[in-house]
Amino acid sequence: MKVIFMGTPDFSVGTLEEIIKAGHEVMAVVTQPDKPKGRGKALQYSPVKEAALSHNLEVLQPVKARDEAFIEKLRQYNADVFVVVAYGQILPKEIIDMPKYGCINVHASLLPKYRGAAPIQxxxxxxxxxxxxxxxxxxxxxxxxxxxxxxxxxxxxxxxxGSLFDKLEDVGAKLLVTTLSKLEDGTITRTKQIEEDSTYVKMIKKSMGKIDFNKSAIEIERLIRGLNPWPSAYTSLDGKTFKIWEANCLTDVEYDSSKLTEIKPGMVIKINKNSFVIKCKEGYLEALSVQLEGKKRMDAGSFLRGYNLEEGTIFNS
Incomplete structure (x- = not known):
């Protein structure tokens, strides 16, 4: 099939590679404009652009997908199908209706659950x-x-x-190639989404990572995993950002009740050799991998050997 591919981040690259490997003709690749990065503000290519250039494919980078000149350019390719994987712009109806087989999107969720920007997290x-x-x-x-x-x-x-991202990137790439084959031979089945079952998720922001110890240990531990590697879950210690990268949930912890007479959410109630335990509203969070602002990520044991964390310390105080 003659394919126009639209995508921008790392997640899109695997699908582009699989399309090429399957022998389809990628006529052009559409991705977001280059962005300045770093102190020197040098323009940085998107991961998809880098992959496209490595295959000597034509790259299109419209500022707006609704631009008439861009739409006319797409029309000239007379492509069979447009494949869209995390492109980052809303496509107008004129583009959606253009190719013979339509625009096929690879979405990292079990639709209609988790429509929107961050289904993986x-x-x-x-x-x-x-x-x-x-x-x-x-x-x-x-x-x-x-x-x-x-x-x-x-x-x-x-x-x-991060680990689910990697899994779904590979699964999505292979599923898209199968989809193209079934479209071409006419064996694909279209199923309407059930609107009553739909949910939407918003874009992930750094502020979502702030840990609220007035929630349960289970909720916090899931947040830690879901926001790993970006933007990460964090609290504060001595006025500095303190990230927790890995943790366990505990339901019962023995601690020195004579020393800690009033237990509050966010309080360190026990320090072990290679971990420390924080009280949550429900249950306890055992921190296993952490990072203090200005330091590298490390296991909790290494952190404890270099920092005098005491039982009774309250995070976010």
């Missing part, structure tokens, strides 16, 4: 047993188009946003 944060990838025939709504194919993935007990 929320699957971990919400403690889902399964996540997955859906290929969808795009319409003008936000992830509302007909479902084509679905692939489910079971989350590991210690799944992070």
């Amino acid at each position: 929320y699957a971990v944060i919400d403690g889902c047993e399964y996540s997955g990838v859906t290929t969808m025939l795009m319409d003008e709504g936000l992830d509302t188009g007909d479902i084509l194919l679905v692939s489910k993935v079971k989350l590991d007990e210690k799944e992070t946003g």
Whole structure:
């Protein structure tokens, strides 16, 4: 098939590579404009642009996808299908209706659950047993188009946003190639989404990572995993940002009740050789991997050997 590929971040690259490997003709790659980065403000290519250039593919970078000149340029390719994977712009109806087989989106959730910008992180944060990838025939709504194919993935007990990202990138790439084959031979089945089952998730912001110890240890531990590696979950210690990268949930902890007479959420109630335990509203959080502002990430044992953390210390105080 003649394909126009649209994508921007790392998650999109695997799908582009699989399309090429499957022998489809990628006529052009559309990605977001280069962005200045670092002190020198040098322009940085998107991961998709770098991948496209490595294959000597034509790259288009419209500031706005609604630009008439860009739409006319797309029309000239006479492509069979547009493949969209985390492109980052809303496509107008004129583009969606242009190719013979439509615009196919690879979405990292089991639609209609988790429509929107951050389905991977929320699957971990919400403690889902399964996540997955859906290929969808795009319409003008936000992830509302007909479902084509679905692939489910079971989350590991210690799944992070990063590890699930890697799994779904690979699953999505292979699912898209299968979708193209079924579209071409006419064996694909379109399934309407059930609106009553739909949920939307917003874009992840750094502020979401602030730990509230007035929540349960289970909720906090999921937040830690869901926001790993970005933007990470954090609290504060002695006025400095303190990130917790890995933790366990505990239901019962023995501590020195003669020393700690009033236990509050956010309080360190026990220090072990290689971990320390924080009281939450419900249950206890055992910190295993941490990072104090200005320092590298390290296991809790190494942190404790270099920092005089005492029982009774309250985070976020």
